[in-house]
Amino acid sequence: MKIDFTQVLKTLDGTEMKVPGDKVFTLAMATTEALLASYEDEKSLSGEEKASRYTLALAIHASVEPLDLSVEKIVLIKKLVAKAYGPLVCGQAWMLLDPQ
Numbered sequence: 001m002k003i004d005f006t007q008v009l010k011t012l013d014g015t016e017m018k019v020p021g022d023k024v025f026t027l028a029m030a031t032t033e034a035l036l037a038s039y040e041d042e043k044s045l046s047g048e049e050k051a052s053r054y055t056l057a058l059a060i061h062a063s064v065e066p067l068d069l070s071v072e073k074i075v076l077i078k079k080l081v082a083k084a085y086g087p088l089v090c091g092q093a094w095m096l097l098d099p100q
Helices: 027-036 047-062 071-084 087-097
Strands: none
Touching: 027 047, 027 071, 027 087, 047 071, 071 087
C-alpha cells in the first residue's frame, strides 16, 4: 500500500501541529519517532529487529513521494505509533496509514 508520509497532522480545531522550531508535525515525524523509540515491553528485542526498524525509519524519513509498504510493515508502524503517542496523534496516523 502506498502511504504519503509528508501529510501534516492537525490539532482538533484543524490547525497544523507544530514541533519546536515552528516546523509542521508530519506523519513521517510521528512514525520515525515511534520506530526509533525503546519500549519497556520490548527489552529483549533482537538486533535484527532493531536494525529493521531503523532501515524502515530511514526510508520513511527520506520519502518525498508516497512509499509502498507491505501490510506487515504498516501493522508494525500502527502498533508502535499506538505505544508512542496519545489519541490525537495515534488516531490521525492510523487513519492515514489505513484509510479503510
